[in-house]
Amino acid sequence: MLAVRLDGDTVVDERRTSNPSGRIPVADALTATVGEMLTDDVDAVGVGIAGLVEWPEGIFVWGPHVAGTGLHLRNHLESAFGIPAVVDNDANAAAHAEHTRGSARGYDHVVLVTLGTGIGGAVITDGRLYRGGSFAGEWGHTQFERNGERCACGKRGCWETVASAPALERLAADFVARNPEGTLAVRLSGQAITGQAVTRAADEGDETARGLVAQVGADLGLGLCNLIATLDPQIVVVGGGLGSVGESLLGPARRVAADAIHGGSHRMLPPIVVAEHGPSAGAIGAAMMAADLLSGTLDLERGS
Ligand SMILES: [Zn+2]
Known part of the structure; x- marks a missing residue:
């Protein structure tokens, strides 16, 4: 907190x-x-x-x-x-912070995604927060994989089961268990395998960690593509503890979203940027x- x-x-x-x-x-x-x-x-x-x-x-x-x-x-x-x-x-x-005094300042149509323990979301449309009845933006629990991993919400295969800090931790723990002599296992030995530890290893140049962060980034990008196809925002802002790590995550996300968006050769993908106020x-x-x-x-x- x-x-x-x-x-x-x-x-x-x-x-x-x-x-x-x-x-x-x-x-x-x-x-x-x-x-x-x-x-x-x-x-x-x-x-x-x-x-x-x-x-x-x-x-x-x-x-x-x-x-x-x-x-x-x-x-x-x-x-x-x-x-x-x-x-x-x-x-x-x-979204209020980013729209009024942050990365989305001056934009009327904004999608904000927070990536941490799970995925949170908010929509600004015509310059105002869109709430639906009250609960709009809960796309962390849109269905991403049939019969996928169990989500904290009790359902299976929600988007946040593949794109979140716990998803990165699970990928890293699986990899370390299968490759106990590998560079990532050696680097993380004696410490808890957390999303932060894995992103730090990626920043320090560990190729395996970079690959795992990129995998989460790719699943982030595919979900962002769905949001862009649905809402056509002028900018996508990514925040939260994991979302704020930067290019190691957002680079793969942008590439996947650009590849997956329909009519991709006839439209500009909106910028996908880190929240100015970060986590x-x-x-x-x-x-x-x-x-x-x-x-x-x-x-x-x-x-x-
Ligand atoms: Zn869920």
Whole structure:
């Protein structure tokens, strides 16, 4: 969990804590973290959380990576701290940051994909966040492979089972188990096989690690191609912990998307770029939404 305090658009304090486990209710963990960050001059609080969030009520309905259901987080925070609160899906919050003050500034049609523990998503259309009824952008759970790997959501073969940090970890663990004397096994011996460890090995030039990152990038690119065919964005922004690693992932993604898009020789693929605010975009965007709520540029009833 990442918490930031903004002064204007500038991050003046930042704290990263481990995600709440099943034993610590999410609402309590949020209250504790917000309480630690609060100073006298904080006027509003914003939260971005992975999963289904009812807008504008700020009710966390359910999410495969967060414990708890039906949590009235906005009400909870407003009564705990006595200041206005806004609670949204974390990818929507990231899209708000990237669209208003980041990589997608000036674009009217934007697809944002966060790639980390899973895949989150948000759509900006005609300059406004598109929410559907409330839950639009959950394409991490679109079906990518029939009878594929089991997803955290309980289904099989969702896109995030092949394009996420856990997918990269699984690929690396399988490879190391089959090649215990290989360079990657030697490099990763004595440490946990995490997405971060594998991307670091790739950055340091390990060919196997580069190949595994490229494989995840290719599956990212195929999914992005589907989104581009569906939504025709002017730009695709990729954020999240894994999504922000850069060219080792996005290079293969761009090549696969360019190859797979229909009418590819008659159209330009939109730019596919890293989120300017990187893995912090969700937290920064939520804080920016809180600031915009105070200034009146965000209207909770209107939804954007
Ligand atoms: Zn799923």
